[in-house]
Amino acid sequence: MTDSIAENLRRVQDRIANAAIAAGRAPGDITLVAVSKTKPAEAVTAALAAGQMVYGENRVQEAAGKFPPLRAQYPLSLHIIGGLQTNKARDAVRIADVIESLDRPKLADAIETAIARENRTPKLLIEVNTGSEPQKSGIARDDADGFINECKARFGATLTGLMCVPPHGEDPRPHFTWLADRAARHGLPTVSMGMSADFEIAIACGATWVRVGSAIFGTR
Numbered sequence: 001m002t003d004s005i006a007e008n009l010r011r012v013q014d015r016i017a018n019a020a021i022a023a024g025r026a027p028g029d030i031t032l033v034a035v036s037k038t039k040p041a042e043a044v045t046a047a048l049a050a051g052q053m054v055y056g057e058n059r060v061q062e063a064a065g066k067f068p069p070l071r072a073q074y075p076l077s078l079h080i081i082g083g084l085q086t087n088k089a090r091d092a093v094r095i096a097d098v099i100e101s102l103d104r105p106k107l108a109d110a111i112e113t114a115i116a117r118e119n120r121t122p123k124l125l126i127e128v129n130t131g132s133e134p135q136k137s138g139i140a141r142d143d144a145d146g147f148i149n150e151c152k153a154r155f156g157a158t159l160t161g162l163m164c165v166p167p168h169g170e171d172p173r174p175h176f177t178w179l180a181d182r183a184a185r186h187g188l189p190t191v192s193m194g195m196s197a198d199f200e201i202a203i204a205c206g207a208t209w210v211r212v213g214s215a216i217f218g219t220r
């Protein structure tokens with residue numbers, strides 16, 4: 001497992017670099033977020049040993065079990081990328097370096113309170129439900145501008161970008177292009193988009209972070 005994770009990481013890094021170059025971008029401008037959800041701490045340790053320091057987890061509880069012990073050994077960065085319940089906001093603020101899934105005013109309230117209580121300030125991304133899928137987290141497309149402005153006023157430079165997960169089975173390009181354009185209009189530097197199946201397309205469309213799970217850690 002350890003060998004194949006290191007090997008998979010190298011392959012994904014090569015593909016990121018090639019996609020960046022093809023798009024006329026610098027490979028170093030794209031950060032790989034390795035999504036380790038459902039995978040054991042040993043898998044993360046293997047990736048850490050191979051030099052991968054940025055991780056994404058969907059569930060706060062799972063992340064809280066896996067990552068704090070590893071922090072003692074590695075200068076890792078942990079991103080919460082899954083839909084977040086308000087009652088998990090405090091735990092998220094305690095353990096995460098980035099919360100990518102800020103998507104509603106009530107959660108912004110909970111995160112603001114948690115930042116004050118924990119005296120710890122993770123970077124924030126706003127997740128947009130670009131495909132208007134009812135079951136999916138993310139602020140509605142039509143409400144995005146208002147919510148972004150509200151969060152900028154509230155969190156200042158702590159708000160660094162936007163994130164999306166396009167509808168499964170659809171061409172992701174219009175979603176990726178929309179998100180990159182929206183981030184640029186708001187002067188937000190980070191655009192988190194693209195997963196195992198489509199990260200090269202996301203890079204062509206302007207992603208600065210790609211979130212890749214199964215291409216590194218295997219199928220779930």
Ligand SMILES: *Cc1c(COP(=O)(O)O)cnc(C)c1O
Nearest residue numbers: 035081195196197211212213214
């Ligand atoms: C699981 C997940 C990923 C990674 O998906 P893969 O297809 O395994 O690369 C990326 N982003 C989010 C929000 C996820 O939930």
